[in-house]
Amino acid sequence: MSRQAVRPAGPTVRAAVLPLAVLLLAVLSGCAPAGGPAAGTTSAAGAGSGAPTGTITVFAAASLKATFTEMARTFEAGNPGTTVTLSFAGSSDLAGQINQGAPADVFASADTANMKKLQDAGLVDGTPRNFATNTLAIAVPPGNPAGIAALKDLARPGVKLVVCAKQVPCGAAAAKVAGTAGITLAPVSEENAVTDVLGKVASGEADAGLVYGTDVRAAGAKVAGIEFPESQGAVNTYPIAGMASGRNTAAAQAFIALVTGAEGQKVLAGAGFGPGGQ
Amino acid sequence: MVGQGYSGVPGWVRALAVVAAVVVLLPLLAMVLRVDWTRFIPLVTSDSSLTALGLSLRTSAASTLLCIVLGVPLALVLARDSFRLQGLLRSLVLLPLVLPPVVGGIALLYTFGRQGLLGRAFDMLGLQIAFSTTAVVLAQTFVALPFLVVSLEGAVRTSGSRYEAVAATLGARPGTVFRRVTLPLVLPGLASGAVLSFARSLGEFGATLTFAGSLQGVTRTLPLEIYLQRETDPDAAVALSLVLVAVAVAVVALAYRRPAARSGAGKRPTTPVPAGGNSK
Numbered sequence: 341m342s343r344q345a346v347r348p349a350g351p352t353v354r355a356a357v358l359p360l361a362v363l364l365l366a367v368l369s370g371c372a373p374a375g376g377p378a379a380g381t382t383s384a385a386g387a388g389s390g391a392p393t394g395t396i397t398v399f400a401a402a403s404l405k406a407t408f409t410e411m412a413r414t415f416e417a418g419n420p421g422t423t424v425t426l427s428f429a430g431s432s433d434l435a436g437q438i439n440q441g442a443p444a445d446v447f448a449s450a451d452t453a454n455m456k457k458l459q460d461a462g463l464v465d466g467t468p469r470n471f472a473t474n475t476l477a478i479a480v481p482p483g484n485p486a487g488i489a490a491l492k493d494l495a496r497p498g499v500k501l502v503v504c505a506k507q508v509p510c511g512a513a514a515a516k517v518a519g520t521a522g523i524t525l526a527p528v529s530e531e532n533a534v535t536d537v538l539g540k541v542a543s544g545e546a547d548a549g550l551v552y553g554t555d556v557r558a559a560g561a562k563v564a565g566i567e568f569p570e571s572q573g574a575v576n577t578y579p580i581a582g583m584a585s586g587r588n589t590a591a592a593q594a595f596i597a598l599v600t601g602a603e604g605q606k607v608l609a610g611a612g613f614g615p616g617g618q
Numbered sequence: 619m620v621g622q623g624y625s626g627v628p629g630w631v632r633a634l635a636v637v638a639a640v641v642v643l644l645p646l647l648a649m650v651l652r653v654d655w656t657r658f659i660p661l662v663t664s665d666s667s668l669t670a671l672g673l674s675l676r677t678s679a680a681s682t683l684l685c686i687v688l689g690v691p692l693a694l695v696l697a698r699d700s701f702r703l704q705g706l707l708r709s710l711v712l713l714p715l716v717l718p719p720v721v722g723g724i725a726l727l728y729t730f731g732r733q734g735l736l737g738r739a740f741d742m743l744g745l746q747i748a749f750s751t752t753a754v755v756l757a758q759t760f761v762a763l764p765f766l767v768v769s770l771e772g773a774v775r776t777s778g779s780r781y782e783a784v785a786a787t788l789g790a791r792p793g794t795v796f797r798r799v800t801l802p803l804v805l806p807g808l809a810s811g812a813v814l815s816f817a818r819s820l821g822e823f824g825a826t827l828t829f830a831g832s833l834q835g836v837t838r839t840l841p842l843e844i845y846l847q848r849e850t851d852p853d854a855a856v857a858l859s860l861v862l863v864a865v866a867v868a869v870v871a872l873a874y875r876r877p878a879a880r881s882g883a884g885k886r887p888t889t890p891v892p893a894g895g896n897s898k
Contacts, residue, residue, distance in 0.1 A: 430849075432849050436852075500749065505832065505846050505849075507847070507849040508849050527833070528749040528831060529749050529832055529833050529837065530831075530833055530834075530838075531827075531831065532827070532832065532845060532846055536827070539828075540831065543727060543733060544731075544732055544733040545727065545732050545733070545748045546749075
């Protein structure tokens with residue numbers, strides 16, 4: 341027995357070192373793109389002359405991925421010499437990153453709360469402008485196996501409902517809508533993001549999910565959408581603003597003008613967003 | 619553990635070793651410094667925190683048990699049997715070590731989910747795995763099993779098969795040899811493998827979120843609770859992270875204390891045992 345005593349150390353150490361090495365690799369590779377953009381390319385360009393040039397980094401809520409990608413290409417085409425680097429994530433993640441010093445020129449949030457956090461921290465340049473609104477819709481798998489037709493159907497026993505947790509904006513909106521309608525929802529899961537809700541509906545694991553109307557439209561044929569009148573009880577407003585730490589103010593303001601202008605509003609309306617009222 | 623002997627570690631190697639230790643320890647220290655100690659106790663004893671911690675401990679214990687039941691036979695077969703494609707099987711079984719857990723979650727979803735490979739059969743039996751605590755245990759077992767298999771296979775290989783051969787010549791049947799000789803010999807390796815599996819289960823996040831969902835008391839384990847708290851209350855996330863770090867430190871300490879304690883209690887062998895006699 342005593343001879344065996346020292347031996348297990350070998351395999352144990354190996355077993356512990358491998359995942360650590362893997363972890364380190366993952367962390368290193370994960371870091372690379374985050375710090376990269378706009379680090380060396382943002383010169384003083386665009387500061388003096390009229391036409392914007394150079395690079396700007398735009399942090400935008402995940403729900404803006406399709407529309408902002410399109411508007412960035414439009415902006416680059418309309419302003420030769422400019423490059424728009426986009427970073428999409430949950431609004432609170434992005435606000436947290438900017439708070440920790442991430443290099444953003446423009447921030448477009450999916451709610452006013454996260455923009456307010458940055459305003460309170462003195463990180464916003466000027467006043468944010470509300471450029472879009474969004475309301476909830478019911479997402480169901482293709483074919484609607486549970487036969488969902490209205491908001492009250494979500495409370496039916498046996499319906500597997502997935503919503504966002506109330507700590508994130510889409511969950512707060514879902515709770516508000518249900519509360520206003522006097523319905524008690526009993527979800528099987530409360531997810532961290534709209535994409536997680538959509539994933540579980542699209543894969544057929546859930547019978548229904550509460551997400552934004554634009555998310556349903558963006559998901560295409562993977563899910564079907566059902567609009568409901570109670571959604572007007574929780575309208576989500578999207579603000580956009582330049583960042584005080586931004587290094588290319590002229591291009592940032594030009595990009596915000598595009599988003600809030602007629603051209604940008606047309607793109608947003610096409611994706612199902614409501615007007616922001618600015 | 620050899621005591622005296624050659625130890626000519628070059629200075630630059632030592633310097634890099636210090637850097638390596640800092641890489642691991644500094645972020646943990648930075649987190650500890652951010653803990654809001656005045657709110658620490660209320661934050662970690664809130665209803666949602668305790669529910670998440672309890673669920674984490676229960677599911678991790680269940681998945682560790684499952685890892686032992688399934689992992690011991692697999693490790694023995696990999697170490698002792700020889701068959702075609704054995705090397706390939708060994709590599710494939712270790713895949714969850716290097717796969718991003720979210721990939722594991724997607725794979726599990728398409729296996730046990732409602733529309734999955736086995737899900738429809740389970741559905742007909744009235745069993746629904748998705749969104750249940752069972753799904754959490756399955757996800758944890760998937761990612762933790764390789765830890766036990768690697769630990770135990772190494773232990774089985776290094777312990778050799780001499781004692782078993784002797785037992786067999788004395789008339790013991792394979793079942794008896796396994797119970798009375800093999801298992802006691804590799805027990806330390808099995809214990810450290812089980813502890814590592816438990817630790818991995820406790821930290822499981824990606825596969826659980828993808829496959830099991832997130833609901834308080836049912837599927838929202840401590841890592842998922844931390845991720846959710848971070849959205850609104852970073853202080854709560856930091857406090858809960860510290861709890862998880864403390865549990866992890868305790869688990870690792872347990873895993874590494876065992877062999878040392880045993881060799882201290884028993885007689886130390888006069889000749890050091892070579893570490894890697896096997897070709898791997």
